[in-house]
Amino acid sequence: MIRYSLLCDADHEFEAWFSNSDGFDDQAARGLVECPHCGSMQVRKALAAPAVATSRKREASAAHQMAEMANKVKAHIRKNYDYVGDDFAREARAIHDGDKPARLIYGEASLNDTKALSEDGVPVTPLPDAFAPTPPKKAN
């Protein structure tokens, strides 16, 4: 049995058990998975990885480890990378083209920007929210 955390289209969170990993897809496709709060059938998995039955303690520890890892990544970026804000795509391209001296940067970019950069061979790594450092305060 696999337990999934599920979300409906109104963002109600609930849990349901399925016999195997295909169980959710199969039952959702047949309209058998329903939000217990509002009855919506627009239900999706809340987590990318199935939450196999574990004790609360192990779940908490995994979440804790994840948070620690995220903090390390954030600290590393803040220490070694320059924040360029919305100029990220332009800066990354200028550095890649040799118009600006090489340095490590981070900032905001749209999905289209990062896609265009990757397609042009500019190495960019989109960060999940949990791993994205808070931008430094702007000097006024």
Ligand SMILES: [Zn+2]
């Ligand atoms: Zn709902």
